[in-house]
Amino acid sequence: MSVGSSHNNHDGPRGGPSKTTALPEAFDELRDNLNFANYLFENKEDAGRAGIATACQAVARFLWVTGQSPLLAAPLLALRAAILDLEQGVANPIIRPDAADGRRSRSALKKHASTVAAVCLEALVDLGDPVNETASRIARLAASWSTWGDQQINADTIKNWRNTIRAMRADEHQRVAFDLMRKDLLEHGGRQEVERLLSDGPPGMPKT
Numbered sequence: 001m002s003v004g005s006s007h008n009n010h011d012g013p014r015g016g017p018s019k020t021t022a023l024p025e026a027f028d029e030l031r032d033n034l035n036f037a038n039y040l041f042e043n044k045e046d047a048g049r050a051g052i053a054t055a056c057q058a059v060a061r062f063l064w065v066t067g068q069s070p071l072l073a074a075p076l077l078a079l080r081a082a083i084l085d086l087e088q089g090v091a092n093p094i095i096r097p098d099a100a101d102g103r104r105s106r107s108a109l110k111k112h113a114s115t116v117a118a119v120c121l122e123a124l125v126d127l128g129d130p131v132n133e134t135a136s137r138i139a140r141l142a143a144s145w146s147t148w149g150d151q152q153i154n155a156d157t158i159k160n161w162r163n164t165i166r167a168m169r170a171d172e173h174q175r176v177a178f179d180l181m182r183k184d185l186l187e188h189g190g191r192q193e194v195e196r197l198l199s200d201g202p203p204g205m206p207k208t
Helices: 003-009 023-043 049-065 070-087 097-101 107-126 131-142 155-166 173-200
Strands: none
Touching: 023 049, 049 070, 070 107, 107 131, 107 155, 107 173, 131 155, 131 173, 155 173
């Protein structure tokens, strides 16, 4: 696919398949998407922001379709979210360190954190833990994560996040991330990795 056809057919990396893509195909798609990102970087008059955001998404997608842990993409997706915040006139501390005490968008961080909390509940229930008791424990641990601001987190909050994500279409971004993290935790990390996530907080999450 040429840069021109990428520009005409989509405005970023395409939606993902339901199963792991073969490496040759994944590399071809990565090259196409990075070509498109470079096209935006060189031609769009926004100081390169759209190209950088698209490149971050392209590499994150490559990690996804080749079956890598979705946690590896957290820094790239955090950078992309910061760039999108900037496009909306919101100072994100990833790009503007002096924005820590000013207007700060936490919407992307909150969505990421709520997905992690929900998938921890899903994984522990799959491992045999009771829903209500587990949701209460997750709420107590997740309440210490730095991303919530004044939002109150309780057992119902965690269960509602889980139910909301599970009700999404299978191809929606948050549902895809949820399913991939659940699979990775159950197949590779197990209970120990779930407990580490609950203790340390989601990857890419600011500590303060």
